[in-house]
Amino acid sequence: MTQQQTKDTGGRDRQATPMPTDMNARELARWTWRQVTSMRTALVLLLLLALAAIPGSIVPQEDVDSIGASRWRDAHPKLTPVYEKLDLFSVYDSPWFSAIYILLMISLVGCIVPRTLVYWRALRSRPPAAPRNLARLPEHAAYTTTDDPGDVVTRAAAELKRRRYRVVVGEDSVSAEKGYLREAGNLVFHLSVLVVLVGFALGGMFGYKGGVIVVVGSGFSNDLTQYDDFVPGSLFKGEDLEPFSFTVKDFEVDWLTEGPRAGMARKFVSTLDYQESPDSETKTYDLRVNHPLTIGSTDIFLIGHGYAPVITVKDGKGDVTYSGPTIFLPTDQTFQSFGVVPARFAKPKQIGLEGEFYPTFALGDGLPRSSFGDLVNPLLSMLVYTGDLGTGDSVYVLDKTDATPVLKANGQPFRLDMRPGDEIDLPDGLGSVSFDGIERWNKIQISRTPGKLVALAGVVMALVGLLGSLFIRPRRVWVRTRRSESGETVVDIGALDRSNGGDPERGELELAGIMETMQKTGEDAT
Amino acid sequence: MSNASWEALSNQAVAACGVVYFLALLAHLVQWAGLRRLAADETVTTGRTAMAGRLGVLLTVIAVGIHAVALLGRGMAADPNRVPWGNMYEFTLAGTFFVALLYLLFLRRFALEWMGPLVVALVLSLLMLAVVWLYEPVAPLTEALYSYWLVIHVVSAVIATGAFTLGGICSVLYLLKERSKADRGYLARVPELASLDRISYRMHAFGFPVWTFAVLITGPIWAHQAWSSYWNWDPKEVWAFITWVVYAAYLHARATAGWKGRNAAIVALVGLATLWFNFIGINFFSSSSQHSYAAPVTPAVVRIDPAPSEAPL
Ligand code: HEM
Numbered sequence: 028m029t030q031q032q033t034k035d036t037g038g039r040d041r042q043a044t045p046m047p048t049d050m051n052a053r054e055l056a057r058w059t060w061r062q063v064t065s066m067r068t069a070l071v072l073l074l075l076l077a078l079a080a081i082p083g084s085i086v087p088q089e090d091v092d093s094i095g096a097s098r099w100r101d102a103h104p105k106l107t108p109v110y111e112k113l114d115l116f117s118v119y120d121s122p123w124f125s126a127i128y129i130l131l132m133i134s135l136v137g138c139i140v141p142r143t144l145v146y147w148r149a150l151r152s153r154p155p156a157a158p159r160n161l162a163r164l165p166e167h168a169a170y171t172t173t174d175d176p177g178d179v180v181t182r183a184a185a186e187l188k189r190r191r192y193r194v195v196v197g198e199d200s201v202s203a204e205k206g207y208l209r210e211a212g213n214l215v216f217h218l219s220v221l222v223v224l225v226g227f228a229l230g231g232m233f234g235y236k237g238g239v240i241v242v243v244g245s246g247f248s249n250d251l252t253q254y255d256d257f258v259p260g261s262l263f264k265g266e267d268l269e270p271f272s273f274t275v276k277d278f279e280v281d282w283l284t285e286g287p288r289a290g291m292a293r294k295f296v297s298t299l300d301y302q303e304s305p306d307s308e309t310k311t312y313d314l315r316v317n318h319p320l321t322i323g324s325t326d327i328f329l330i331g332h333g334y335a336p337v338i339t340v341k342d343g344k345g346d347v348t349y350s351g352p353t354i355f356l357p358t359d360q361t362f363q364s365f366g367v368v369p370a371r372f373a374k375p376k377q378i379g380l381e382g383e384f385y386p387t388f389a390l391g392d393g394l395p396r397s398s399f400g401d402l403v404n405p406l407l408s409m410l411v412y413t414g415d416l417g418t419g420d421s422v423y424v425l426d427k428t429d430a431t432p433v434l435k436a437n438g439q440p441f442r443l444d445m446r447p448g449d450e451i452d453l454p455d456g457l458g459s460v461s462f463d464g465i466e467r468w469n470k471i472q473i474s475r476t477p478g479k480l481v482a483l484a485g486v487v488m489a490l491v492g493l494l495g496s497l498f499i500r501p502r503r504v505w506v507r508t509r510r511s512e513s514g515e516t517v518v519d520i521g522a523l524d525r526s527n528g529g530d531p532e533r534g535e536l537e538l539a540g541i542m543e544t545m546q547k548t549g550e551d552a553t
Numbered sequence: 554m555s556n557a558s559w560e561a562l563s564n565q566a567v568a569a570c571g572v573v574y575f576l577a578l579l580a581h582l583v584q585w586a587g588l589r590r591l592a593a594d595e596t597v598t599t600g601r602t603a604m605a606g607r608l609g610v611l612l613t614v615i616a617v618g619i620h621a622v623a624l625l626g627r628g629m630a631a632d633p634n635r636v637p638w639g640n641m642y643e644f645t646l647a648g649t650f651f652v653a654l655l656y657l658l659f660l661r662r663f664a665l666e667w668m669g670p671l672v673v674a675l676v677l678s679l680l681m682l683a684v685v686w687l688y689e690p691v692a693p694l695t696e697a698l699y700s701y702w703l704v705i706h707v708v709s710a711v712i713a714t715g716a717f718t719l720g721g722i723c724s725v726l727y728l729l730k731e732r733s734k735a736d737r738g739y740l741a742r743v744p745e746l747a748s749l750d751r752i753s754y755r756m757h758a759f760g761f762p763v764w765t766f767a768v769l770i771t772g773p774i775w776a777h778q779a780w781s782s783y784w785n786w787d788p789k790e791v792w793a794f795i796t797w798v799v800y801a802a803y804l805h806a807r808a809t810a811g812w813k814g815r816n817a818a819i820v821a822l823v824g825l826a827t828l829w830f831n832f833i834g835i836n837f838f839s840s841s842s843q844h845s846y847a848a849p850v851t852p853a854v855v856r857i858d859p860a861p862s863e864a865p866l
Pocket of ligand 1: 063064065066069073131134135136137138139213217220496497800801802804805808
């Protein structure tokens, strides 16, 4: 609060507050409350919040970049326990970060409530009476005229009304005030900070975010068991999932083959057939980046894509023990991808495959790599393992702890290098592997963010309030007349700009304008 | 015109506006060399010194015009045509353009003549840095950037950056002038402390709502569409938020009597530091930002846009 306003609101003079040492409990509580809601505390808390946000941008955050976080942990075994104690891997929901913004919110409420009451009273009060000496105001002008003082007062009132002032006419003076909305803007702005926070919290509590990889041609129905990863809000319940389902019918990508961005993919379009509920009609939607599909209050996004080579494994007895599109995860922009095939039911021995898929195979510096993301020269290159493949916690990793690599006669690892259509027999009568074709997959992100419109409304409100608070200029103007000894009328005009940045030139201009009109209308009248 | 010729035009325009900014700087230097010899409260309206000042402004106007052509050329050279802020080179080009443009727009209103040499020197050096270190050939945007929110989001962020930068210049001068006892020369001639403080406040008061709009409204809307979550605590977002909070603190600081002037100027400069760090620093220091220009690290599932260059904001 500015000094000016402190005085206006009943003069809570902070300097005069006694120190905590000589206070009883009640006084101490009041003192504490005053400290918490003081402007200086708000300022310190704001700066503290900025400072506290920094570590989260330096240390990889679990929620944002979990791979980065685990890599960081591996690289810094000594620091990790310390960092974990300090919640540095999840700064933004750590107790100390929350403490700062909760204190700020308390301070905010403590600030808004009393100010709203003061504002309410100010709205209904009349512009204050003219100070004794208008010449001592920051903006002042005076002139002498032969007009009747009563006329001058009437004219001043009319002119100030025309300038949208709220006017009170006294016997020989006029008091005027305008710009009440500035404080309203300020209150709205501060209030909306709370609204945004509520919206944000709603999302955190009742929302969820899940991801699923869907092979093109197959479908998904919105059920917890179908997700690959799922992060629910703290109060989210499984039955809140909306009962929609969709099938990825088709997926198209444009590959740039020339120009500085050659190799980049563009215009991803995934054609979905979807149903809002099991018994509603089927509709079609072209899912693209920046164009999510909204079903009810759930949003569906296309966020990634890749290849799924179709692989069939026959075991030593000639039975098919594994068959189907296998999701390979791209490891770079050329879509060189990594994947595994665990054929755990193969007899007599389990068969595991692990290796790379190259959409456009090439040898660069003697090393195999993919030179382009599109399927120009696809090649699948996998090593073979046998033995106990474990239970398989992840479908993207082969547990080779109790497995051994299958070797060629010369002792080198046995490697399958296959083009679509190839079938290769494994050594030692293990079986055979065939590479039947290539399908594509889409990574679909599904999320519900309740409260997002509350948050949006909050920030829009904040902006509107802010504009009011920054650009509406609260001003008071007084005009007073008196008779001089020679019988003429001396007119004093004074103004007080109560806005923050002030704008002396504009103020002077306005004052001059008021004076000019008054003098002119005075001449017209005579 | 073909894309290649648009690109060539843009490059020539950058070079040309650099030369004209340089001439404007020379004119302002001549002007201020002339003013040095006079007492601080003397003004000149005629003669060589005044001419040089007017010439400086005129040249700046011309340079800003050519600068606009350079931006237009970048946008037209891309296929499909697009807004010219798809990488750091273009962002710097656009940012300096708005600094210079805002200076010209506010020139009369806030009597900013004294700021001429500083603005021109700043714009010129940033342009040179951009050409030498940041240049990239025109390229199509990555998929996530094809959104009209890109246009709105980035243009507002750039405008706010321009305003904050001008406000920051006032704050630096405030701090310098406060310590200087000179009665001649540049510092003696810049406006008195109270008006520096006021101009600075008003630049910030203009920039803050625009920044709010950019990072807290359009940014999240776009993030929601492109990345499925309106606020990700991504490093770029964190720093935009930090900048926002620091400038909110600046406005608070200004509103409390004790923090006017010096302390407010310091908070403003902290804000400016966070703003520039976010633009430049984060791109080089953070690998996890979805906004990153740096070569992407290997994610578990490649995002649809593992592109080497993404939006600066
Ligand atoms: C989330 C925290 C906060 C933010 C982002 C924030 C932001 C702002 C901004 C941007 C302004 C500038 C508007 C203007 O200059 O008129 C402002 C003014 C103001 N704030 Fe806050 N504020 C916060 C918390 C608080 C708290 C906790 C208090 C009370 C202690 C407070 C009291 C005020 C007052 C009284 C003004 C008006 C100053 C004047 O009279 O010009 N604010 N705030």
